[in-house]
Amino acid sequence: MTEPAVEVQPLVRQKAHSLGALGERWLAGLPGLIRDLERRWSIEVGRSLPGGSASYVARARIEDGRDAVLKLSLPTPDFAAQVQTLHLxxxxxxxxxxxxxLDRHAMLQEALGPSMDRLGLDPWRQIKTLCAMLQSAWRVPRAPGLSVDPSQEKALALGELVGRLWEGLGRPCSERVVAQALTYAERRAAAFDPGRCVVVHGDPHPGNALRVTAPRPGAEAGFVFVDPDGFLADPAYDLGVVLRDWCGELRxxxxxxxxxLVRSYCAxxxxxxxxxxxxxxxxxxxxRVSTGLYVLDFGAQELGRPFLDTAESLA
Structure with missing residues (x-):
């Protein structure tokens, strides 16, 4: 393999810049970190891979000749949960x-094929496959000590995020959309039941579902997930993330x-x-609303706007 070209994806670079000095140091330190991990893990790192929103990802080859993927995550607190989920x-x-x-936000994973969103599959087939994958992923055991604080449950956190970002960004969507999102946040918080919680992926969209290179146990659907958030929540949360997408079909x-159309996907x-x-x-x-606002907040207008535009139609 050739010397790695540290070509950071534009969205990842935007996120890094949004972290201020911490993100700038991460960007500057990537070449040295790659060289150090090559020595420590006896790997050769090749070209960077497209996709991803919060990490530098590149091809790698292990000493025994197997292909792998090196992932260097932005220095955010959720990396440990991601590693823990993959380990379990x-x-x-x-x-x-x-x-x-963990300290250097680095991991080495098996090599995988293209993500589901790059294969030209129709939405119905993608939804069917994602459902099968989630039913397998939801069986991951809880890590010791992993629990949910009802006062910090996901619905409450998203409701707070929506209200804060909507005001902070100058109200980039209608009040009607935000009111509906906040109503749903209250309903989901009121319906919260710790007994229904599983270890959710947290962001199981087609871009995080990658095809395996050969059939293997644990990948019966032909795809596996990457980049889990790995927190406890109602399984409906993961399915809501699946429903959140399809902006291209809706616009x-x-x-x-x-x-x-979205009701039929939901059914x-x-x-x-x-x-x-x-x-x-x-x-x-x-x-849909929280993601649109969150993405706008770190400057990705073209990516965030479709979520809010389609929310206007669905409110």
Missing amino acids: ARGHGYAKLLAHD GMDAASAVG QLSERTGVDQRAVWEWGFLE
């Missing part, structure tokens, strides 16, 4: 973890058609997993 999953529903360094539709998610349809719909809308 042991390849079931998730990428296999080969090595990691340009009239409101009635958009609602009808499919509920039917395939046995999870309450209303909960999936409410999580999906809340995620």
Whole structure:
């Protein structure tokens, strides 16, 4: 392999800049970190890979000749949970973890194929496959001591985020959309039941579902997840994230058609997993609005705007 070219994806670079001095140091330190990990893990690091939003990802080759992927995450607090989830999953529903360094936000994973969103699959097939993958991923055991503080449950956190960012960004969507999102946040918080919680992926969109290079146990759907958040929540939360996407299919539709299409996706998610349809719909809308605002907050206008535009049609 050739000397690694540290070509950071634009979205990752934007996120790094949004972290201020911490992110700038991370960007500047990437070449040295790569060289050090090559020595420590006896790997050769090759070209960077496209995709991703919070890490530098590159091809690698292990000393025994196997292909792998090096991931260097931005210095954010959720990296430890990600490593822990992959470790406990042991390849079931998730990428296999080969090595990691928590202090340096680095991990080595099995080599995988393209992400689902790059394969031209229709939304129905993607939804069907994601449901199968999630049902496997939700069986990952809880780490010792992992629990949920009801006062910091995900719905409450997203509601706070929506209200704060909407005001801070100069109200970039209608008050009607934000009011609906906050209503759903309150409903999901009121329905919170720790007994229903599982270790959720947290962001199971098609870009985080990668095809395995060969059939193997734990990847019966033909794909596995990468980049888990690995916190405890209602399974409906993960399904809401799946429902959050499909902006490309929705843009340009009239409101009635958009609602009808997303309702049909929601029904499919509920039917395939046995999870309450209303909960999936409410999580999906809340995620659509919060994601749009969150992405706008670190400067990715082209990525964030479609979430808010489609929320206007669905409110």
